[in-house]
Amino acid sequence: MMGVEVIPRTARVYIGCALLAATAAVLPALRAGAATPWRTVLLLAVLYALCELPARCPLTGRDLNPLPLTAGSFFPVLIAAALLLPPSAAALAALPGALLARVDRPPGGPRRVWRAARxxxxxxxxAHAARLFHCRAALGLGPDTPDFPYALLPASAAALALCLALTALDGGIRATVEQLPPKAAWRGLLGRSLAPHAVHGLAGLMMGVLWRSPYGPVAALFVLLPMYISCWVFAQYHRERAAHQATIRALVQAVDLKDRYTRGHSERVGRASVLIARELGMAEERLEVVRFAGILHDVGKLGVPTRVLRKxxxxxxxxxxxxxxxPEYGHEMVRGIGFLGEARTAILHHHERMDGSGYPYGLKGRQIPEYARVVAVADAFDAMTSTRSYSRARPVGTALAELARCAGTQFDPRMVDALGRALAREGWQSEVTADETAGPPPGPLPAPRTPPPAGAPAGTRNRTAEEHA
Structure with a gap:
């Protein structure tokens, strides 16, 4: 969850508190005289550690375990521990794997500590949730025989408790590391986690039952095989997606280096485009494509001479x-990038206007692709609300009023309304896009940076949304 290399003090305090709570959770298992089933603890701890250990092949130097850490790849082992062991012992079994697993970004120490405590x-x-529903009796760990289908109840409770606990902790770390408001920090975490944890709960129950069967712990390993295969497939998707992101990042950095006046603009247009698309009810898979469209909308500037861009x-x-x-340069540049899909049409048509006076083809109304109409509004909005070295930002309300004034002629009114509703709920942080910083002016000034038309007075840069081209 921590996506920054410098961890703020508030996040370090949060991690410290989580570490203290985790220490208190495992201490009962370590006390003298505690009836801790050490054999089961050690076997599960070693199994989980081996699953998460980023071992390298001595010949190739490549990782033998390429699975992403955050996927919950081997949570069935942890849920089996929660069903088979007392709570403090179950928590102890999770520590070696959490501490040994791969860390992709520095600082490694705080990240390992956080992951282990989490x-x-x-x-x-x-484990506590499972015990509330008498999991030991349900699994036949005492004198009773296993009780099915009642055993599904403690397993489901364990999976739900794990999901809720991790969601609560992850939202807290997001709030402290990324300085997000609570509503934004926890938004979407639980919904994305429930289904995977339900599957892990069933696999953990199977592991627990087989673990205590006459065949012993070895039989439980067979549960991990289909999980490993499915996670390997997910890892391949994860790698492919990371390659897509790297491709886009390289293109955006190239544009930012060439046109210093729009540094950071592309990322914010992508973010605003997603706000609009989500407000319109677009499916989740389309949100990713519209984000790509917003980020890459100006990639064609790589084909424009630098002297013209910076004149x-x-x-x-x-x-x-x-x-x-x-726009045509950009469309040609990304033509062969298959994963962009409909984003290519937005790159080509984001300067078309609803009244047909835009470019490059003079499309009008619904002839303009939906993604292009989304990006056009996001592009103009960020241009007006960003402070740059040559102009200062308009307030969000003023920019929205300007977009509304141009709705129907330049912009699709649906997109303008959707942006207004999304911003009323989400808010917006205006940013500096040039190298030097500048504070907001006492009154609103037009801000979108586009080259002034022929015949305009020298130095003209501040323009209204209607003039944004």
Whole structure:
């Protein structure tokens, strides 16, 4: 969950508190005289550690375990521990694997500590939830025989408790590391976690039953095989998606280096495009594509001469025509990138206007692809609300009013309304996009940066949404 390399003090305090709570959770198992089933603890701890250990092949130097840590790849082992062991012992079994697993970003120490504390507390909560529903009797760990289908109840309770505990902890770390408001920090975490944890709960129940069967712990290993295969498939998808992100990141960085006036603009247009699309009720898979469209909408500027992009004075008609070719340049650049899908049409048509006076093809109304209409609004909105070295930001309300004024002629009114509703709920943080910072002015000034038309006074840069091209 921690996506930054410098962890804020509040996050370190949060991690420290989680560590203290995890220590308190495992201490009962370590006390002298505690009836801790050490054999089962050690076997489960070693099994989980081996699953998560990022071993390397001595010949190739490649990771033998390429699975992403955050996927919960081997949570069935932890749920089996919650069903088979007392709460403190179950929490103890999670620690070696959590401490040994791969860390992708520095600082490694705090991240390992956080992961270990998080998993220990989650498994401790899962074991307590399972005991509330008499899991030992249901699994036949005492004198009774296993009780099915009642055994599904403690297993489900354990999986739900693990899910709730990890969700609560993850939201807290997001709030402290990324400085998010509570509502934003926890949004979506539980919904994304419930289904995977339900599957892990069933697999953990199977492991627990087989573990105590006449065939012993070896039989329980067979439960992990289909889980490993499914997680390997997911890891392949994860790698492919990471390659997509790297491709997009490289293109955006190239644009930012070439046009210093729009640094950071692409990422924010992607974010605003997602706000609009989500408000319109687009499916989750389409949100990713519309984000790509927003991020890459100006990639065609790589084909525009730098002297034209950075010109301080008015543009000649010829230079204006060169600038207006950037959507077509961008479309050609990404034509062969299959995963972009409909995003390519947004790159080509995001400067079309509803009244048909835009470019490059003069499309009007619903002829303009939906993604392009989304990105057009997001692009103009961020241009007006960003502070740059040559102009200062308009307040969000002023920018929305300007978009509303141009709705129907330049912008799709549905997209403008959707952005307004999303911002009323989510808010928006205006940012500086050039190298130097500048504070907001006392009053609103137009801000979108596009080259001034031929004949405009030298130095003209601040423009309204209607003039944004």
């Amino acid at each position: 998993l220990a507390l989650g498994v401790w909560a899962a 301080d004075g008015p543009l000649t008609p010829e230079e204006r025509r060169i600038i207006e070719l950037h």
